[in-house]
Amino acid sequence: MAYLLSQLLKQxxxxxxxxxxxxxxxxxxxxxxxxxxxxxxxxxxLQAGVTRGDRVGIYLKKSPEAVAAIFGVLKIGAAYVPxxxxxxxxxxxxxxxxxxxxxxxxxxxxxxxxxxxxSEIENKPTPIxxxxxxxxxxxxxxxxxxxxxxENDLAYILYTSGSTGMPKGVMISHRASLTFVDWAxxxxxxxxxxxxxxxxxxxxDLSIFDIFVTMKAGGTxxxxxxxxxxxxxxxxxxxxxxxxxxWYSVPSxxxxxxxxxxLERHDFSRLRTVLFAxxxxxxxxxxxxMSRFPHIGYHNLYGPTETNVCTWHTVSPLAPDRSQPIxxxxxxxxxxxxxFNEQNELVASGETGELCVxxxxxxxxxxxxxxxxxESLTHxxxxxxxxxxxxxxxxxxxxxxxxxxxxLGRRDNQIKSRGYRIELGEIETVLYSHLAVExxxxxxxxxxxxxxxxxxxxVVRDGEQLTHSALDVFCATHLPKYMMPHEVEFRDSLPxxxxxxxxxxxxxxxxxx
Amino acid sequence: MVRTATEIQNTIKKYIIxxxxxxxxxxxxxxxxxxxxxxxxxxxxxxRLIAFLEEEFSFTLKHEEVVMxxxxxxxxxxxxxxxxxx
Numbered sequence: 001m002a003y004l005l006s007q008l009l010k011q012x013x014x015x016x017x018x019x020x021x022x023x024x025x026x027x028x029x030x031x032x033x034x035x036x037x038x039x040x041x042x043x044x045x046l047q048a049g050v051t052r053g054d055r056v057g058i059y060l061k062k063s064p065e066a067v068a069a070i071f072g073v074l075k076i077g078a079a080y081v082p083x084x085x086x087x088x089x090x091x092x093x094x095x096x097x098x099x100x101x102x103x104x105x106x107x108x109x110x111x112x113x114x115x116x117x118x119s120e121i122e123n124k125p126t127p128i129x130x131x132x133x134x135x136x137x138x139x140x141x142x143x144x145x146x147x148x149x150x151e152n153d154l155a156y157i158l159y160t161s162g163s164t165g166m167p168k169g170v171m172i173s174h175r176a177s178l179t180f181v182d183w184a185x186x187x188x189x190x191x192x193x194x195x196x197x198x199x200x201x202x203x204x205d206l207s208i209f210d211i212f213v214t215m216k217a218g219g220t221x222x223x224x225x226x227x228x229x230x231x232x233x234x235x236x237x238x239x240x241x242x243x244x245x246x247w248y249s250v251p252s253x254x255x256x257x258x259x260x261x262x263l264e265r266h267d268f269s270r271l272r273t274v275l276f277a278x279x280x281x282x283x284x285x286x287x288x289x290m291s292r293f294p295h296i297g298y299h300n301l302y303g304p305t306e307t308n309v310c311t312w313h314t315v316s317p318l319a320p321d322r323s324q325p326i327x328x329x330x331x332x333x334x335x336x337x338x339x340f341n342e343q344n345e346l347v348a349s350g351e352t353g354e355l356c357v358x359x360x361x362x363x364x365x366x367x368x369x370x371x372x373x374x375e376s377l378t379h380x381x382x383x384x385x386x387x388x389x390x391x392x393x394x395x396x397x398x399x400x401x402x403x404x405x406x407x408l409g410r411r412d413n414q415i416k417s418r419g420y421r422i423e424l425g426e427i428e429t430v431l432y433s434h435l436a437v438e439x440x441x442x443x444x445x446x447x448x449x450x451x452x453x454x455x456x457x458x459v460v461r462d463g464e465q466l467t468h469s470a471l472d473v474f475c476a477t478h479l480p481k482y483m484m485p486h487e488v489e490f491r492d493s494l495p496x497x498x499x500x501x502x503x504x505x506x507x508x509x510x511x512x513x
Numbered sequence: 514m515v516r517t518a519t520e521i522q523n524t525i526k527k528y529i530i531x532x533x534x535x536x537x538x539x540x541x542x543x544x545x546x547x548x549x550x551x552x553x554x555x556x557x558x559x560x561r562l563i564a565f566l567e568e569e570f571s572f573t574l575k576h577e578e579v580v581m582x583x584x585x586x587x588x589x590x591x592x593x594x595x596x597x598x599x
Contacts, residue, residue: 086552227549227581230556234581256556260576418557469531481555 003151004174005212006074008181009035012218016192022064022214022221025242029064031218034071036141037064041072041105041128043139048103048126052077052147055099055157057125058202059083059092059106059114062223065130066202067211069105077147078102079154081169082202085110087480091167093118095159096125099169099367107131151175157367158205158305161422161483163413165429169367170305179361180308181212183332187312188246188273188299190217195242195270199224199249204420205305206277209248229253232261243270250419251281252450258289259449268293277301277309278419279451280325280407287318302328302407304393304421306363306376310335311405327404328397335359337405338382338390339397349399352408356390358382363391415444417452420482424454427485430478431456434471436464439494441502442485445511455511456485459493466490516598521570522591528565529587533558544587559584566590572597 002008009031012021017032029037050056056073058080060066073080081101083092092114096104104111104125111127129135155174162168190196196214198221200206214221222242228235236257239247254276257263274289274296281300290298294317303309313329331337339353340346347353365373379387396408413424424442431440439459444452460466468488475484495503516524522544530542533553548554554562559579567573572594583593 086555226552226555230549230554230559231579231581231584233577233579260579262577472532481557 002178002216004074004149004153005155005177005181006071008212008215009038009071012215016218019192019218020220022067022198022223023242024062024064024223024225025238027064029068034064034068037068038071038075039141039143040136040139041069041130042075042144044128044135045072045076045078045103046144047139048128050076050078050103050126052149053153054078054102055081055154056128057081057083057096057101057104057106059085059104059110060130061085062198062202062226063130064223066105067221067223069128069130070202070211073105074155075144075147077149077153079156079171081157081159082207084201084203084480088477089114089117090477091480093121094166095169097121097123098166099157101125103128105130149174151178152364154364158203160305161414161420161426163423163425165426165433167426168369168372171364171367172305172308173364176308176361176363177208177212179334179359180208180332181216183334184209184213184309185216186333188213188275190214190219190246192218194219194245195222196220196246197222197224197239197244197248199229199247199253200419201226204278205308206248206250206419208308209275232256232259236261236263236266239271240266240268245270246273246275247271248275248277250278251276251285252279252418254289255282255285255449258285258292263292268296271296273297273299275299275301277303278421279416282448283318283322283325285448286315286326287320287322290315290318300326300328303357304395306391307335307357307393308361310357310359310361311337313404325407327400328407329404332361335361339399339405340392344380349401349403352396352398354411355393355395355397355405357393358388358390362389415452415454417444417454418450418482422454422483427454427456427479427483430475431458433478434466434474436460436466438462439502441494441504441507443504443508443511445487453486454483455487455489457489457491457494457507459491518591518595521594521598522587524569525566525587525590525594528569529553529562532561532565542587544591546587547585548587549581549585554584562590566594570594570598 013031013035018030020028021031021034056078070080105128151174154171155177157169157171159167159169198210228238298315300313301309302311311329313327336358338356341353377389382388394411397405399405415422427442428440438461441457443455445455447453495506497503
């Protein structure tokens with residue numbers, strides 16, 4: 001039984017060396033070719049001095065090389081840190097510095113741009129260039145010495161939005177990742193004949209299913225070119241032509257295809273399973289999708305990055321008059337769901353409380369943030385066990401009579417937009433860092449297609465000037481695109497509550513009325 | 514007013530620089546720059562661009578016209594606009 005993610009590839013190479021491991025629609029790599037390419041990256045990393053426990057950044061567009069690099073990192077016992085290739089360089093530099101990335105797998109143009117803009121950071125990772133064919137050919141493709149890793153070692157760090165203004169690194173061990181991977185492999189009966197989509201970017205936790213469940217099954221990972229995600233019809237063409245059998249994405253990608261992808265023109269007979277996660281799927285769109293393709297099984301997966309996936313729900317046909325949101329279901333195998341009230345007492349079925357998770361699938365903590373980790377991972381007495389670790393999701397839920405949980409909202413200012421998790425406080429912190437900004441409030445405007453639109457309301461300091469375009473430039477250099485406000489409004493003052501805080505309830509009511 | 518192909522291309526280029534390239538100082542945008550491949554326009558940007566084209570050139574795009582090959586470069590977008598104006 002595999003206890004390290006790299007062993008999934010090793011086992012599939014032994015069983016299916018000549019089967020296709022992955023394709024991007026143009027190129028295909030067999031399991032043997034993927035294994036050999038990842039060995040070469042691992043050799044290069046070893047030569048760069050990377051050893052067990054180090055962090056390696058993957059700063060690449062989605063590609064066969066990026067997948068091979070991920071396995072190269074894992075094979076030497078290091079942890080990979082996927083970086084959003086379209087994020088502002090300042091954010092990339094922050095992450096490189098924050099978790100002391102030792103080597104950065106990238107391309108020559110990207111590295112040059114990064115090095116030109118990151119002169120102020122102390123940490124200088126060694127570049128490993130995937131477009132340097134000579135250097136790659138110069139290292140052997142033979143298997144590497146065993147790094148003596150154990151299942152508690154970190155496999156990867158995924159950076160998510162942080163309420164204090166900087167992204168925070170969620171540390172996931174091999175054990176935590178495999179808890180999810182093993183469950184998903186069994187539950188969805190993934191076969192070597194399956195062709196599994198890789199739609200989410202690698203810095204997004206949905207990619208864990210795509211990459212590692214596929215490798216475990218000996219199936220074929222179909223890398224969806226990010227450019228296609230821009231065009232719903234091209235994306236639908238790709239699913240049909242690539243004969244994808246298992247699709248996994250945020251609901252908004254499916255909604256865009258439903259609305260603009262001309263699905264009636266496509267043959268989706270090979271598609272057997274659709275998984276979605278990351279945000280609430282509006283019932284009216286899910287019903288349309290299910291009635292158009294009734295042969296497909298639809299499953300809602302729930303879980304913040306810190307837990308991988310912790311509950312799931314197989315969606316039954318939806319009645320035409322149903323408007324109640326679909327359930328997030330029940331706990332996955334080897335995960336336990338506990339619901340606590342504000343007094344930290346377990347609540348009974350039917351009562352509202354915060355969803356907490358116990359089990360081996362939890363994160364190890366937030367990189368370099370022991371206090372934030374201690375707030376999220378707490379010790380409590382469960383089942384007469386003295387000190388069990390549970391993770392507090394911040395999500396409010398209620399357990400229904402049938403045992404399924406219903407998601408009711410957040411305890412804090414976190415929202416979802418296009419499936420991305422966004423702390424509104426992080427956007428506000430960036431806005432406040434602009435010298436001309438006196439006051440700032442960021443509020444979500446509910447939107448059926450993308451979950452939420454982001455609206456920023458600003459008061460400019462006396463004597464200062466700030467235009468929409470200047471603010472756009474400022475935000476674009478500090479925030480990833482998915483966190484950029486969709487709308488900006490300037491006001492003379494912001495409404496206040498009796499305690500002197502910005503009255504966001506009033507702002508929300510004004511914005512949605 | 515009839516606009517020439519060059520005028521259409523320049524209008525689109527100016528809009529893309531203003532709206533999508535604020536983080537790309539030093540990157541030169543040419544008529545053949547692959548806009549999607551270079552991640553200048555993404556899934557959020559495309560609908561803003563379409564809204565701009567529809568308003569600026571007074572036409573409505575059908576869903577089946579919103580495909581990659583019509584938006585790969587400024588030249589491709591301008592050709593789409595020209596075809597609709599003629």
